[in-house]
Amino acid sequence: MHSGEMTKQKDKSKHHHGNLREALVEAGVELLTEGGIPALTLRKCAAKAGVSHAAPAHHFDGVEGLRAAIAGEGFRRFRLAMLNAADKGPQTPRNRLKGICRGYLDFARQEPALFDLIFSFRANSKLIGDLATSSAPSYQVLRDACAPFVPEGTDPVVIETQVWSLIHGYAQLILTGRFGAGSTPDEPVLALLDQIGARPAP
Amino acid sequence: MHSGEMTKQKDKSKHHHGNLREALVEAGVELLTEGGIPALTLRKCAAKAGVSHAAPAHHFDGVEGLRAAIAGEGFRRFRLAMLNAADKGPQTPRNRLKGICRGYLDFARQEPALFDLIFSFRANSKLIGDLATSSAPSYQVLRDACAPFVPEGTDPVVIETQVWSLIHGYAQLILTGRFGAGSTPDEPVLALLDQIGARPAP
DNA sequence: TGTACATCAGTGAACGCGCGTTCACTGATGTAC
DNA sequence: TGTACATCAGTGAACGCGCGTTCACTGATGTAC
Numbered sequence: 075m076h077s078g079e080m081t082k083q084k085d086k087s088k089h090h091h092g093n094l095r096e097a098l099v100e101a102g103v104e105l106l107t108e109g110g111i112p113a114l115t116l117r118k119c120a121a122k123a124g125v126s127h128a129a130p131a132h133h134f135d136g137v138e139g140l141r142a143a144i145a146g147e148g149f150r151r152f153r154l155a156m157l158n159a160a161d162k163g164p165q166t167p168r169n170r171l172k173g174i175c176r177g178y179l180d181f182a183r184q185e186p187a188l189f190d191l192i193f194s195f196r197a198n199s200k201l202i203g204d205l206a207t208s209s210a211p212s213y214q215v216l217r218d219a220c221a222p223f224v225p226e227g228t229d230p231v232v233i234e235t236q237v238w239s240l241i242h243g244y245a246q247l248i249l250t251g252r253f254g255a256g257s258t259p260d261e262p263v264l265a266l267l268d269q270i271g272a273r274p275a276p
Numbered sequence: 277m278h279s280g281e282m283t284k285q286k287d288k289s290k291h292h293h294g295n296l297r298e299a300l301v302e303a304g305v306e307l308l309t310e311g312g313i314p315a316l317t318l319r320k321c322a323a324k325a326g327v328s329h330a331a332p333a334h335h336f337d338g339v340e341g342l343r344a345a346i347a348g349e350g351f352r353r354f355r356l357a358m359l360n361a362a363d364k365g366p367q368t369p370r371n372r373l374k375g376i377c378r379g380y381l382d383f384a385r386q387e388p389a390l391f392d393l394i395f396s397f398r399a400n401s402k403l404i405g406d407l408a409t410s411s412a413p414s415y416q417v418l419r420d421a422c423a424p425f426v427p428e429g430t431d432p433v434v435i436e437t438q439v440w441s442l443i444h445g446y447a448q449l450i451l452t453g454r455f456g457a458g459s460t461p462d463e464p465v466l467a468l469l470d471q472i473g474a475r476p477a478p
Numbered sequence: 479t480g481t482a483c484a485t486c487a488g489t490g491a492a493c494g495c496g497c498g499t500t501c502a503c504t505g506a507t508g509t510a511c
Numbered sequence: 512t513g514t515a516c517a518t519c520a521g522t523g524a525a526c527g528c529g530c531g532t533t534c535a536c537t538g539a540t541g542t543a544c
Contacts, residue, residue, distance in 0.1 A: 089505050089519095089522085094520080094521085115497065126521060128501090129520075131498090131500090133520090137497090193452055196453060213454075233464075235455070236465065238449060239465055240468075241441075242449055243441035246395070247440060247441060250395055250396075251398060252415075259437075261434075291489085291538050291540090292486085317529080317530065317531085318532090319530065330489070330490075330532080330534090331488050333533090334486085
């Protein structure tokens, strides 16, 4: 859907790109896909957007600001991937939870570098404020899907931790190729997901 | 136990450090702890080992070779952490599996940067051969602990995937600070571990 | 035990590279009147 | 509608930095005899 977005656009006269901030973020996403996190530099983003290397300084607070902006876009797409997958099939709570998790995996597989980036930040950064803002809605999607399975009077974090750990670990292990080159069947993980919260805790 | 190993050692005369390869790996581990993966450079390792920056070239095949060697040391420690934790308490299969997983978490918490490094490699690298060699014994520890829970005639990968995904995801989410600044109770994850492979699959 | 010599490990200077950042500039845009 | 002017976004040259790598070198070690 975003495919016809305009690329490079040297058409306008030299100054005033008009859309440079978004163009730089989009260039960053592409660079990320091509070369991973180390490829994310101000100069490369500027080059990819067809602009001089000093131009990004007018839009971002240094290279960390650029990274945070790209991560923000990543979180937005991550959330959409989850919601999109969850909206398929009958809307039982169990089905919805599995759909959200399938979306989690979809995003990891379709945009592995973006997935890497959004989970590469440590909680010690000063950027944590910005990132918390852009990441919170994504996490909330998963949390909401877990809610129906939280037993009365229990801390929701128990179920959330189980679900999130399971699906996140599986995604990470797939992306780093830890299951060997062959098939990576999702069934074992989704089956275990079926069991989480199924009985009132022994 | 490794603590009195000798540090810096300018004592010997200038040439022939005698132990430089190991000293560089140890320096790399420290750098990793201090500054994360980006801090891992040949020049910094050389400086930390008290040696000229061109010296490492005699011991490693470029910066990737150094990274691989440090990762190898990481896998060795990772394995020991798991075995060490598993050897505590009564040696039932279930208890052993939980011990291995506790060791997995211990390592992630005690050497987060090393944990990062060993799981940062993608399966596309030419180094995959070397890394497969150094990582295989670590993974085998986890695999062995899962074995008693594999139902007759089933692919072991089912149970392994469930266990590994769960514990790995939890470790990753802790390290990236995704559970908030507060407590990160292991109980939910270890409790779910108790259920894996407990019944003969519905 | 002593000498000659090959080998090897570390030195220090030098190279080119890509990076982030700064800075004076310039041309386009938008606004006041 | 037209003119003057402030503002803003992008330019291109320049800077210093840390990096990996190369290279002739040199001093220590180990071996042959």
